[in-house]
Amino acid sequence: MKRRTELSQPRQRGRLDVSYDPEAFGRFAESIARYLGTARFLVFQTCVIVVWLALNILPPDDWQFDPWGRGLVLLTLALSLQASYAAPLILLAQNRQERRARVAAELDREVAERTQADTEFLAREIAGVRLALADVVTGEELRDQLETLTDAIDRLSARLDTLEPDAGGSAPAASAEPVSSVAEPR
Numbered sequence: 001m002k003r004r005t006e007l008s009q010p011r012q013r014g015r016l017d018v019s020y021d022p023e024a025f026g027r028f029a030e031s032i033a034r035y036l037g038t039a040r041f042l043v044f045q046t047c048v049i050v051v052w053l054a055l056n057i058l059p060p061d062d063w064q065f066d067p068w069g070r071g072l073v074l075l076t077l078a079l080s081l082q083a084s085y086a087a088p089l090i091l092l093a094q095n096r097q098e099r100r101a102r103v104a105a106e107l108d109r110e111v112a113e114r115t116q117a118d119t120e121f122l123a124r125e126i127a128g129v130r131l132a133l134a135d136v137v138t139g140e141e142l143r144d145q146l147e148t149l150t151d152a153i154d155r156l157s158a159r160l161d162t163l164e165p166d167a168g169g170s171a172p173a174a175s176a177e178p179v180s181s182v183a184e185p186r
Helices: 022-036 039-057 073-134 139-163
Strands: none
């Protein structure tokens, strides 16, 4: 026996190197499983079994290829073979479906997380806008201020009218009194 110098990898025995595309085989398994679950397949299989039974019960014994007396061994073998291939293919298709469902659930969770983060961001932005709008003058406050200013202007106009010179005379002396009736803005 020849000694190997490379011990980091296990020895490979002489075997057939059969390679296949797992994705293509998975699609094939899904198509078979999808077909096996249809009413068309059940009707087809029922028709085949009925014809098989008819061909092995009705004709004379010399013409029967799977006689009733032997227990329809070939039919049993055919159905067992079909079941032995169908079960793993159906399981493979279910596993692929579970993987797809897991990936979809993961994607849904990521989308939900992003949506929640976006919603929280928008809620903070709306709160900031509300706080900024709290300092803005409202229409009612503006009307009150304009009313106060209008009253102050009217009073000043009335005082100026009293201070205007007479048509033929001299102007009275201006009062040194400061105007204090103007309201201070809030």
